[in-house]
Amino acid sequence: MNYDYMLVRLGELTIKGRNRGKFELLMLNKIKQALTPYEKLAYEQSFGRVYIRLNGEDAEAVANALKDVFGIGSFSPAQRAENELGAIRAAALAVMDAHKPVPATFKMTVRRAWKAFPHDSQEMNHLVGAHVLRNTPALKVDIRNPDVELKVDIQPQGTFVYCTVVPGAGGFPLGMNGKAMLLLSGGIDSPVAGWMAMRKGLEIEAIHFHSYPFTSEQATEKVVSLTQRLAHYGGRIKLHLVPFTELQTRLAQSKQDHLIITLMRRSMLRIAEKLAEKRGALALVTGDSLGQVASQTLGSMNVIGRDVRLPLLRPLVMMDKQEIIRYAERIGTYETSILPYEDCCTLFVPKSPATNPNLRVVEGVERELGDELDRLIDEAVAGTELVVMTAEGREGKRSAVEDSWF
Ligand code: ATP
Ligand code: MG
Numbered sequence: 001m002n003y004d005y006m007l008v009r010l011g012e013l014t015i016k017g018r019n020r021g022k023f024e025l026l027m028l029n030k031i032k033q034a035l036t037p038y039e040k041l042a043y044e045q046s047f048g049r050v051y052i053r054l055n056g057e058d059a060e061a062v063a064n065a066l067k068d069v070f071g072i073g074s075f076s077p078a079q080r081a082e083n084e085l086g087a088i089r090a091a092a093l094a095v096m097d098a099h100k101p102v103p104a105t106f107k108m109t110v111r112r113a114w115k116a117f118p119h120d121s122q123e124m125n126h127l128v129g130a131h132v133l134r135n136t137p138a139l140k141v142d143i144r145n146p147d148v149e150l151k152v153d154i155q156p157q158g159t160f161v162y163c164t165v166v167p168g169a170g171g172f173p174l175g176m177n178g179k180a181m182l183l184l185s186g187g188i189d190s191p192v193a194g195w196m197a198m199r200k201g202l203e204i205e206a207i208h209f210h211s212y213p214f215t216s217e218q219a220t221e222k223v224v225s226l227t228q229r230l231a232h233y234g235g236r237i238k239l240h241l242v243p244f245t246e247l248q249t250r251l252a253q254s255k256q257d258h259l260i261i262t263l264m265r266r267s268m269l270r271i272a273e274k275l276a277e278k279r280g281a282l283a284l285v286t287g288d289s290l291g292q293v294a295s296q297t298l299g300s301m302n303v304i305g306r307d308v309r310l311p312l313l314r315p316l317v318m319m320d321k322q323e324i325i326r327y328a329e330r331i332g333t334y335e336t337s338i339l340p341y342e343d344c345c346t347l348f349v350p351k352s353p354a355t356n357p358n359l360r361v362v363e364g365v366e367r368e369l370g371d372e373l374d375r376l377i378d379e380a381v382a383g384t385e386l387v388v389m390t391a392e393g394r395e396g397k398r399s400a401v402e403d404s405w406f
Pocket of ligand 1: 182186207210285287288343
């Protein structure tokens with residue numbers, strides 16, 4: 001059926017007051033952005049909804065593009081009719097006729113939001129339902145468990161008839177809740193954490209620590225691809241590539257094998273915090289999940305996150321690996337994440353990393369390094385390179401070195 005409208009319901013409608021207006025405005029912009037290729041669309045916004053007139057654009061293609069837009073509660077391809085009984089009946093019948101597979105039972109739900117319409121919703125249920133039944137031979141009514149729920153929504157600007165409600169991505173429109181830095185490794189978890197942060201309305205900039213030449217260019221390319229995939233949801237994402245080799249090597253020399261991961265993570269967070277400050281971000285996001293590995297026990301998290309002043313957001317902290325993998329598959333990062341390239345942390349993985357590192361010992365090691373640690377951290381920040389990714393690929397060239405990554 002050639003539906004002529006897409007009816008979009010905004011999510012998180014509990015927000016009130018001034019934020020509500022901001023939410024709706026941002027939402028409309030994000031929807032328009034996602035639907036840029038469909039030039040004939042026309043938009044109207046009212047009461048927590050966006051009505052998109054298709055003007056001949058393909059409803060299925062538009063629906064596909066809407067699925068990934070954060071802040072949408074649900075949407076429905078709909079047929080619009082004038083606010084007049086005959087027209088509404090005709091539209092209802094057309095929508096039912098087009099439904100595949102052919103339903104054996106249905107249920108009518110009329111909502112009269114425009115109170116000036118002469119028949120109330122009860123009357124309309126009968127008037128429209130009877131018309132559909134009369135003209136569809138084998139169809140029966142089933143209130144409890146219908147094959148199809150036919151909805152008729154009478155609004156001031158017209159009546160919308162539909163029978164499908166597609167769940168949206170939920171959350172908030174991107175940027176609604178500020179900006180955070182995402183610590184993005186090449187693994188399965190952190191891209192999912194990034195997607196979840198974006199779904200909550202956070203704009204993200206990604207940070208990746210590499211240990212070139214100990215880690216390969218492919219390892220960095222993998223993170224670049226993951227950022228590109230996230231840009232499918234985030235429009236355009238900045239990726240900061242931090243040279244971590246010297247710092248990592250120096251930390252390894254402290255001969256505290258079992259604490260090396262703890263020490264590295266603390267330094268990563270310090271660098272991330274400095275980058276956050278430069279970029280005006282108010283939180284750090286990681287892919288930590290409680291108990292998954294030694295560095296993600298409660299004891300480790302306590303020592304690793306101890307000195308961070310920005311909120312440290314861990315969207316996956318209470319999730320099981322299988323759930324995280326399902327998300328990774330759904331958002332399209334899994335295939336890339338499981339490519340075998342090494343991460344900087346795997347290089348120095350000790351045989352028995354501490355699951356309960358001692359904060360005083362860790363602080364002692366850092367104190368011994370003293371100014372040198374601060375200097376190495378500052379150098380890493382200063383040596384950071386920037387790549388900007390869109391869903392289509394790299395935008396411009398990497399800032400420091402023109403043609404190669406390193
Ligand atoms: P992931 O699948 O995200 O790599 P993981 O289960 O492998 O997670 P760790 O390697 O312990 O866990 O990393 C925990 C978190 O620390 C990651 O989710 C990520 O946020 C951050 N992190 C680890 N290594 C890096 C890196 N090289 N660059 C940026 N962030 C990193
Ligand atoms: Mg990892």
